[in-house]
Amino acid sequence: MKTKTSVSKPSVFKVMVAPSGMLLLPVLQPLVSLFTLGRKLNAAERVAKFCLLVAQSRADDTLDAAWSLALLAEVLRCQGRFAEAEATAREAIEMYQQCDAELAQASAEKAEQKALTHELLGTILRDLGRYSEALKAGKKACEMAEQMQKDAATTNSPFILADCYLELSRTLNFTGQPDDAITLLHQALDLRGGAEEDTEDTATEGDGQSGDSEAAKAKPATKSKSADRYKANILAELSRSYLMSGEFKEAQCAADKAMANLIVSDHAEDQLARARVILAVADVLKQSPEKTAEERSKATAMRAEALAIRKKWLSAKDPELLDIGGG
Numbered sequence: 039m040k041t042k043t044s045v046s047k048p049s050v051f052k053v054m055v056a057p058s059g060m061l062l063l064p065v066l067q068p069l070v071s072l073f074t075l076g077r078k079l080n081a082a083e084r085v086a087k088f089c090l091l092v093a094q095s096r097a098d099d100t101l102d103a104a105w106s107l108a109l110l111a112e113v114l115r116c117q118g119r120f121a122e123a124e125a126t127a128r129e130a131i132e133m134y135q136q137c138d139a140e141l142a143q144a145s146a147e148k149a150e151q152k153a154l155t156h157e158l159l160g161t162i163l164r165d166l167g168r169y170s171e172a173l174k175a176g177k178k179a180c181e182m183a184e185q186m187q188k189d190a191a192t193t194n195s196p197f198i199l200a201d202c203y204l205e206l207s208r209t210l211n212f213t214g215q216p217d218d219a220i221t222l223l224h225q226a227l228d229l230r231g232g233a234e235e236d237t238e239d240t241a242t243e244g245d246g247q248s249g250d251s252e253a254a255k256a257k258p259a260t261k262s263k264s265a266d267r268y269k270a271n272i273l274a275e276l277s278r279s280y281l282m283s284g285e286f287k288e289a290q291c292a293a294d295k296a297m298a299n300l301i302v303s304d305h306a307e308d309q310l311a312r313a314r315v316i317l318a319v320a321d322v323l324k325q326s327p328e329k330t331a332e333e334r335s336k337a338t339a340m341r342a343e344a345l346a347i348r349k350k351w352l353s354a355k356d357p358e359l360l361d362i363g364g365g
Contacts, residue, residue: 063092063102070109077306077351079117086110100140101148104133108155111162118355120166127159146190150198153182157202164209165357173213176206180222197268200229204272211275216282223276230269267311270299274311277318286326293318306351313344317361320344 066089073082086109093103107130114123134141134152141148160175183199186192203226207219273296280289296315301308320340323333348359 063089063106066092067102067105067109070113074109074113074116075305075307077116079113082113083110083117086113100133100137101144101151104130104137104155105148105151107133108151108158111155112158115158115162115165116353116356118353120162120355123162124159124166127155127162130155131159146186146192146195149186149190150183150192150194153179153186153202154198156182157205160209161205164205164212167357169209169213172209173206176202176209180206196229200226200268200272203229204275207275207279211279211282214282216279219279220276220283223272223279226272227269227276230266230272231264265299265301267299267301267308270296270301270311270315272296273299274314274318277322281321281325286322286328289318290322290326293322309347310351313347316340316344316347 066085070082070086070089073079073085086106089106090103090110093099093106096102107126111123111126111130114120114126131152134155141152156175157179160172160179163169163172163175179202180199183195183202187195187199203222207222207226210216210219210222273292277289277292277296280286280292293315296318300312300315303309317340320337323329323340324337345359348356352359
């Protein structure tokens with residue numbers, strides 16, 4: 039029997055708390071995302087469950103309930119509770135499917151949230167190693183985001199589509215389809231504004247990196263004027279795709295651009311992007327035939343640095359902890 043995700047509601051909740059809670063949902067739901075991105079997962083879970091409680095108290099608020107479920111599913115995924123995350127994401131999708139008429143009358147943002155929920159399911163399924171199902175969910179998310187970009191684009195639509203392309207590309211790489219991933223990753227870059235060639239010299243600029251860091255030693259002397267961790271993630275995955283296809287020069291170029299797009303901060307997502315980029319650089323050093331033995335020897339220390347970052351921010355069950363480069 040399928041278990042529905044819900045929280046117990048005291049009898050006075052609907053009368054005393056739910057009305058004001060409904061007014062707070064537009065603030066509380068983004069707060070869940072902020073806590074999740076900052077890896078403050080206990081707080082994220084509490085706020086997500088409160089959002090769900092408020093939304094479930096209103097029979098006519100199915101869309102907010104569905105999005106609250108999706109937010110909770112993402113928190114559960116980050117906690118390494120993948121089975122719960124999958125069940126919660128599927129419940130959210132089922133809820134969206136039951137309110138197509140309501141969705142048609144809602145803002146474009148609600149449709150974007152539905153696409154992101156499908157993308158999330160694909161990510162969870164990839165975490166579980168169920169790649170064929172992950173591909174199906176990821177492609178569905180891309181189709182939905184593409185349709186929104188075509189029919190009712192918002193300011194966020196290009197970024198949502200780029201995110202869907204990135205997550206699907208990661209799954210494609212896991213299934214040995216780097217050429218298809220390369221195509222999607224270039225489209226994702228275009229949607230994010232491209233990978234700028236315009237750079238400025240930062241060779242003497244303090245960037246907060248340790249002098250002993252192998253990544254710092256490998257960092258090119260130029261930095262993008264509009265550093266963007268989302269681009270850094272895309273470019274790191276692009277470098278990986280090129281390596282899988284045996285295109286070493288292109289992989290080097292993508293890794294260099296990824297490094298130039300890193301943002302120096304202690305924020306969890308910036309640090310995790312840094313780990314992905316360090317691994318991209320390390321894999322280029324290790325696998326490119328033109329690299330010297332001295333250059334290849336740097337890869338081990340760089341992978342150790344990336345692993346240390348991931349251990350700080352990721353759940354012990356996160357598959358990304360095991361992905362520390364190869365070759």
